[in-house]
Structures are given as C-alpha cells and as structure tokens.
Amino acid sequence: MPDQPPLTGNPGEARFLLEHASRTGSYNMQQNHSHDSYEIYYMKSGSRYYFIKDRSYLVREGDLVLIEPKVLHKTIEAYSPQHERVLINFKPVWLKSMLSEMEIDLLSVFSGFPIVRPEGRDQAHVQQLITAMLTEQDKKDPGSEGYIKLLMTELLIWLFRHAAATSAEQTARAEHPTSLHRKVSDIVRHINEHYPEPLSLKTLSEHFHISPYYLCRIFKEVTGFTLVEYIQRLRVHEAQKLLQTTALPISDVAGKVGFDSGTHFGRVFKSFTGHSPLQYRKSVTSDG
Numbered sequence: 001m002p003d004q005p006p007l008t009g010n011p012g013e014a015r016f017l018l019e020h021a022s023r024t025g026s027y028n029m030q031q032n033h034s035h036d037s038y039e040i041y042y043m044k045s046g047s048r049y050y051f052i053k054d055r056s057y058l059v060r061e062g063d064l065v066l067i068e069p070k071v072l073h074k075t076i077e078a079y080s081p082q083h084e085r086v087l088i089n090f091k092p093v094w095l096k097s098m099l100s101e102m103e104i105d106l107l108s109v110f111s112g113f114p115i116v117r118p119e120g121r122d123q124a125h126v127q128q129l130i131t132a133m134l135t136e137q138d139k140k141d142p143g144s145e146g147y148i149k150l151l152m153t154e155l156l157i158w159l160f161r162h163a164a165a166t167s168a169e170q171t172a173r174a175e176h177p178t179s180l181h182r183k184v185s186d187i188v189r190h191i192n193e194h195y196p197e198p199l200s201l202k203t204l205s206e207h208f209h210i211s212p213y214y215l216c217r218i219f220k221e222v223t224g225f226t227l228v229e230y231i232q233r234l235r236v237h238e239a240q241k242l243l244q245t246t247a248l249p250i251s252d253v254a255g256k257v258g259f260d261s262g263t264h265f266g267r268v269f270k271s272f273t274g275h276s277p278l279q280y281r282k283s284v285t286s287d288g
Contacts, residue, residue, distance in 0.1 A: 015037075015090065015091045015093055015094035016088075016089070016090045016091070016094045016148075017037075017087070017088070017089040017090070018086070018087075018088055018133055018134065018137050018148070019086070019087040019088075020084075020085075020086050020087075020134055021084070021085055021086075021087070022083075022084040023081065023082065023083055023084070024081065024082050035069065035070075035089065036069050036070065036091065037069060037089040037090055037091045038066075038067070038068065038069060038089070038090055038091070038092070038107065038110055039065075039066070039067035039073075039087070039088065039089050040064060040065070040066060040067075040087075040088040040155070041059070041064065041065040041067070041075075041085060041086075041087055041088075042063075042064050042065075042085060042086040042087075042088070042126070042127075042130055043059045043060060043061055043062065043063045043064075043065075043083065043084075043085055044061070044084040044085060044086060044127070045061050045082075045083060045084040046061065046078075046080060046082050046083025046084060046085075047059060047060045047061065047078040047079055047080070047083065048075045048076065048077065048078050048083055048085075049075065049076045049077070049078050049177065049222070049224075050065050050073065050074075050075050050114075050115075051072075051073060051074045051075070051076070051222075051223045051224060051225075052065070052067065052071060052072075052073045052114050053071055053072060053073070053192075054185055054188045054189045054192050055176065055181065055184075055185035055188065055189075056176070056177060056181050056184070056185070056222055056223065057114065057115050057177070058078060058177040059075075059078075059115065060117075062117065062118060062119075062123045062126075062127075063115060063116065063117050064115075064116040064117075064118070064126065064159070065114055065115060065116075066109060066110045066112075066114050066115075066116065066159070067110070067114065068110045068111060070237070070241070072233065072234065072237060074223070074224045074225065075224075076223075076224035086130050086134065088130075088133075088152070090152065092107065094149070095149060095152065095153065095156075097149075098149055098150075098152075098153040099153075104160060106153070106156040106157065106159075106160050107156075108160070108163075109156065109159045109160050109163050112163050113166075116159060116162060116163075118162065122158070122162070125158065126155065126158065129151050129154055129155045129158075130155070132151050133148050133151045133152065136148050136151070180218055180221075180222060181222050183208075183218065184218055184219055184222040184223060186208070187204065187208060187215070187219065188223065188230070190204075190207070190208075191204075191230065191231060191234065192234065195231065195234050195235055195238065195257065195258050196256060196257055196258045197258065198258075198260075199231055199258070201215065201216065201227060204227070215227065231258075232268050232272070233272060235257040235258045235259060235268075236257075236268060236269050236272045236273065238256075238257045239253050239254070239256075239257045239265070239269060239277065240273070240280065240284075242256060242257070243277055243280055243281040243284065244281070244284045244285070250262065250265075250266075250277045250278060250281075253265075253277065254266075254277075265277070
C-alpha cells in the first residue's frame with residue numbers, strides 16, 4: 001500500500017501531515033533529519049530500530065514514538081523488513097484553537113520518554129483514533145479537517161494522561177536493545193557533547209578503545225549513519241540554530257560548531273539543507 005497523500009504539503013512546509021505506509025522490502029530512511037514540527041510515529045505492525053538524539057530504541061507493533069522539533073532522528077531495519085506505520089507531523093499553529101482551550105500543556109508529552117507502549121484497551125483506542133484520522137483524510141467530507149483536529153487532540157490528551165500515569169522509574173528502566181546499542185549510544189553521546197572540537201575516527205577509536213574499522217561498522221549498523229555523516233549533520237544542525245538566533249558572522253558560526261574552514265562549512269551546509277548559510281539565515285529571519 002503506497003503512502004496516503006498528505007492533507008497539506010510536506011513536513012518542512014505543512015502545518016499538518018498524515019501519512020500511511022506499508023512496506024514489504026528492505027527500507028531505511030535515506031537521510032538523518034530533523035524538522036520544525038512535532039512528530040508521532042505509530043508502528044501498526046512489524047518492528048524498527050528508531051535512532052533519536054543519542055540512542056536507538058526497538059519500536060514494536062502498537063508503539064508510538066514522540067519526536068520534538070529540531071531533534072535528529074532516523075529509522076532503520078530491525079528483525080524483518082516488513083512493517084506498516086503511520087506518520088503524523090504537525091505544527092502547534094495547526095491546533096492553536098484546540099490547544100488554547102486546554103488547561104494543561106498537551107505538547108509537554110514530547111519532552112518526556114520518546115517511546116509509548118499502550119496495552120490492551122489503550123492500544124485498541126489509539127489504533128481507533130489513528131484509523132479514524134486516516135479515514136477522514138481519505139474521504140475528504142465536509143468538516144474532515146476539523147474532525148481530524150478533534151481526533152488529534154483526543155490522541156494528545158490520551159498521551160498526556162498516559163505519561164502522567166507512567167512513573168519516571170518505569171521509563172528509566174527502559175533497556176537498550178542490545179549491549180552493542182548501549183556502546184554506540186555512549187559514542188553518540190560523546191560526539192553530541194564534543195562536536196565543536198576536532199573529532200576524527202582515530203581519536204574516537206582511541207577514546208573508546210576499539211579499532212577504527214569496528215567503530216565505523218557498529219556505528220553504521222546501530223544508527224544508520226556513517227560516522228562522518230553524523231558528525232557533519234550534527235554540526236549543521238547546531239549551525240542552523242545559531243544562524244536563526246544570533247547575528248554572528250558566518251565564519252564565526254562555522255568555527256563554533258567545529259568546522260575549521262568556512263568554505264568546507266558552506267559546502268557541507270548546502271549539501272544537507274539545499275541552501276548556503278547566508279540564504280538559510282535570510283529565509284528564517286524573514287519567516288520570523
């Protein structure tokens with residue numbers, strides 16, 4: 001079954017996107033990415049590894065994954081390529097009228113533990129809400145978008161109540177899928193903390209006492225990224241924040257995120273974003 005057409009636009013531009021996909025062959029996201037919208041990933045069937053920020057999670061049938069804006073994430077194949085998922089991206093402005101009526105901050109659920117595992121009746125309820133949203137998008141009846149907003153708000157309320165009923169101790173006990181995933185998580189966390197500094201395969205392999213070849217292999221296997229790709233994408237990601245929130249010269253931004261050459265920074269930045277650093281700054285400041 002191909003992806004359903006989104007209600008409007010794409011994750012980078014749309015205020016809301018609802019997408020359903022069922023895959024039987026091998027599939028890995030082609031790019032590590034982040035976006036300005038909130039994301040809910042619902043695993044209808046099958047399983048995937050989901051890399052978020054600094055570690056991978058095994059996502060199973062019935063699970064929901066909650067992603068905050070501007071967080072790097074990527075899915076890769078787990079035990080079988082066959083899986084079916086529903087992806088929801090939305091910006092707060094799309095639900096502004098609904099959210100403003102609430103006496104609670106529904107979006108706070110995205111700042112907690114990213115994996116939600118409903119069970120029993122809760123799992124059936126979540127699936128019912130998501131199925132109803134897909135049906136409304138497909139039918140396009142009068143009032144469909146308004147009804148989807150109501151269903152989306154109900155899903156967020158359920159997530160909020162579920163988070164309130166789930167103790168921090170329970171989420172803290174969540175295990176890495178394997179000891180290998182834990183090792184790579186330590187490496188990623190180190191990179192996330194030291195990205196402005198010189199980072200090479202040699203220094204990382206020495207720091208973690210493993211061979212360069214083995215480090216490259218396990219990093220790609222667990223995260224879906226090559227080591228160089230991840231470091232560059234992280235630096236570009238941090239540069240985007242500085243370009244949007246400061247008036248620092250482009251050369252200073254490059255140095256602050258770990259690039260030793262402005263030319264190299266510009267080339268890498270454009271390869272990931274499609275824009276030069278200056279073009280990106282102009283676009284985000286004019287939007288704001």
